Amino acid sequence: MLKKGNQSVINAWAFYDWANSVYPLVITTAIFPMYYEAVTTTSLPSGETTDLVTFFGGTFRNTELYSYVASLSFLVVSIISPILSGIADYADRKKSFLQFFCYLGALSCATLFFFDPNRLELSMVPVFTASIGFWGSLVFYNAYLPEIAPPARHDAISAKGYALGYIGSSLLLIANLVMIMVFDIEARYAFLTVAIWWIGFSQVTYSKLPNAVYKEKPKANKLLKGWKELQKVWKQAKELKPLKRYLYAFFVYSMGVQTVMLMATLFAAKEIDWGADGAAKTGLIVSVLIIQFIAIGGAYLFSYLSSKWGNIKALILANSIWICICVAAYFIQQPYEFYIIAGIVGLVMGGIQSLSRSTYSKLLPSSTKDHASFFSFYDVLEKMGIVIGTFSYGFIEGITGSMRNSIFALIAFFIIGLILIIRVPNKKVIRAVS
DSSP: OOOTTOHHHHHHHHHHHHHHTHIIIIIIIIHHHHHHHHHTOEEOTTSOEEOEEEETTEEEEHHHHHHHHHHHHHHHHHHHHHHHHHHHHHOSOHHHHHHHHHHHHHHHHHHGGGOOGGGHHHHHHHHHHHHHHHHHHHHHHHHHHHHHSOGGGHHHHHHHHHHHHHHHHHHHHHHHHHHHHTSOOOTTHHHHHHHHHHHHHHHHHHTTOOSOOSSSOOSSOOTTHHHHHHHHHHHHHHTOHHHHHHHHHHHHHHHHHHHHHHHHHHHHHHHSOOOSSOTTHHHHHHHHHHHHHHHHHHHHHHHHHHHHHOHHHHHHHHHHHHHHHHHHHHHOOSHHHHHHHHHHHHHHHHHHHHHHHHHHHHHSOTTOOOHHHHHHHHHHHHHHHHHHHHHHHHHHHHHHSOHHHHHHHHHHHHHHHHHHHHTSOHHHHHHHHO
C-alpha cells in the first residue's frame, strides 16, 4: 500500500517525465522524422529523386506511409487506453505494467537504429510499437498520482514532472545536435541515446514505486471499467450544453493541432528548399528546440488573454491564428519563411494546448468528483482526433501527390473548430472560474 505524501516517492514518480519525454521530442518531432524522410527518398538514374516507397506490395509516398502508421498507433492507443486504465485500477502489479510499456517503447527506439528503407514492412514496426509503448506507459504512470499524494498537491507535482521532462528532453536533443553537427556522427545513433536515457533514468522511478496499490486486491473485475466510465461521462456531457458544444469544437480543432505537431517536421524537410546539400536542415532541428521555449511564453500569453477576455474568446483568437498559419504554410518555400511560421506556431501551440485543458476543466459540472473519468474521456477524444487528422493528411498527399494539399484538411479542421467554438457561451466559462 502506497503512503501518500512520501517526498522521495513523489520525486521518483516525477522523474519518469525526465526519462520518457525524450521520445516525443527526439523521435516524433525532431530527429527521426528528418532521418526517415532522407533515407526513404531515393535518387533516380535521371538525377531526380523520388519519395515513393513499397509497403506490402502497395506504393505510397514516404510521408503518406508515415502518417498512416502514426494514425494506426493512435487508434490502437485510443482503444486500449480505457482497458489499461481498468487494469491499472484492478491489478496489484502496476509497476510491472509501467515497466513493460516503458521497455517496449525504449527498445523500439533502439531498434530504429537498424531502420532499413528496403525492408519497410519490418522497419515501420518499431515506429508503431514505440508509440504504443510511450502512451501505454503513461496510463500506468498517471494512475499512480492519486496514490502518491493528496489532491491538493496534484497540480504542483504534475507541473514538476512536466518541468523535468522539458529540461531533460531538451538536454538530450542538444547533446544529439552536438553529436550530429560537431562530431559528424550519424543521426541514427540518436535513437540509441533515447533508449538508453529512457530505460536508464526510469530506474530512479522504479526504485521507489511499489507494485502494490491496494492492501487487498479488489474483488470486482475492473477490466472494462474504463470503457464503462467513458460511456457514463458522455451521457453526462450530453446533458450539459456548454460542455457538449465545447467537446465538439475541441475534437475538431485538435485534429489540426496534433497533426501539425506530428507532421510539421516532415513537411518542412520535404517541401522547403534547403539547398543542394541540405545542410540547412540542421537548422530545422534547432528551430524545434526554440519552439519549445516559445510555447511556454505562448501558454502564459493565452492564460493572460483568457483572464481578460474569457476562455472562449481566447480560443477563438487561437483558432483564427491557426487558420492564418495554415494558409501561409501552403505558400512558403524558403527556410527563413519556415522559421517565421514555426515561431508563430510555437506561440499559439503552447497557448491552445494549455487553454484547451483548462477550459474543459472549468466547464465540468461543479458537483462531480469523478475528474479522472472526465479527463480520460478528454484524452481518448484527443487521440481519436489524431487518428482522423494524421490519416486525412496522409490520404490527401497520397491521392494528390503533394503534402501541401494536405494543408487544406488542416484549414478545414480549424475553420470548423472556429465555428463550433464560437457557439460555446463565453459567460459559462467565466462563471465556472469563480
